[in-house]
Amino acid sequence: MKICDMQIGKINIPLKKPFKTALREVYELENVVVKIVTDTGNIGYGEAAITPVITGDTLGSIKWAIMDQIKPKVIGMDIENLEEIMKRIDNSLVHNESSKAALDMAIYDLFGQLHDAPVFKLLGGFRNKIVTDITVSVNEPEEMARDAKEAVEKGYETIKVKVGKDSKKDLERLKAIRNAIGYSVNIRIDANQGWTSKEAVKVLRMMEDAGLSIELVEQPVKAYDIAGLKYVTENVEIPVLADESVFSPLDAANIIQNRAADLVNIKLMKAGGIHNALKICNFAETYGVQCMLGCMMESKIGLTAACHLAGAKSIITKFDLDGPNLCAEDPITGGANYDEYTITLEDKPGLGFEEIGNTIYY
Ligand SMILES: C[C@H](N)C(=O)N[C@H](CCC(=O)O)C(=O)O
């Protein structure tokens, strides 16, 4: 099964409501789709998220990285040479993780088709059912309380609350949400780098004292501020999860060995795909550090690849795989089966896609 063609396109999907974090506001999902065709007529799909404020990846840089830099290095290669293909992708250029992730997942899709097995089974086959949280965007406290209540009414057991815009108001936000939904639902918070380390310790201790019962706090400080992250980890009870501070396996090794965070959030768009994400899982497992599998604003293409990784590895114990749940439409048939918070992986070869809609190929 040899790679004979590679195309890219743009997928656009409307959102149910604007997605707002301390870093950015998104009004429509707009990402790059990769389609790899083989001489046997098989097709593998991948997705690169356009998230310039986190990964630096833009529409232009993704197109250029995939079509000009990586495509010429992998065209003609046989899918059975998975390791060599991954090396070529990785060595084509530094960074550009989202472009690499899109290609990586398309290659894994084909690798599964080659072996007539779903990717999650080839990688470990730990589970075929995953329960995701849902994200509540950062807004005025009353609006966030309404959004959280709506999610709880739909059956979500874990709510991920975006904070980090103004630490005093963040406390109000959490109080309003707890008042609205009570204590039977799990709340995790994500500051998306919005606080200084001292501010983070102050507000998190206030949340602890107010008995708000926060499961974990994600990326309280700037991505580069590893000393600040460690300071927060050492000075609050709430477990700290490193997100934007961990892209590569090496980043994960540094954070874990320095005990700068309690947990690590793996995203294919930061790691450069499943191949590198597996290295993070193995390292984290060696050190007994549990991982979350997260996502950017991605459609069901990227999320299906993430779900297959989540299905494979037991060290991934927390799931923030809600991209498709935040979209107003699902133009992808096949792939992971999303039924609100319950995601099921079927026994189809590869990633199991049938049709990818809303996409215009260049
Ligand atoms: C969508 C997911 N639940 C999420 O919140 N991801 C963010 C980043 C998403 C983005 O800005 O595209 C995160 O965990 O920081």
Ligand SMILES: [Mg+2]
């Ligand atoms: Mg995060």
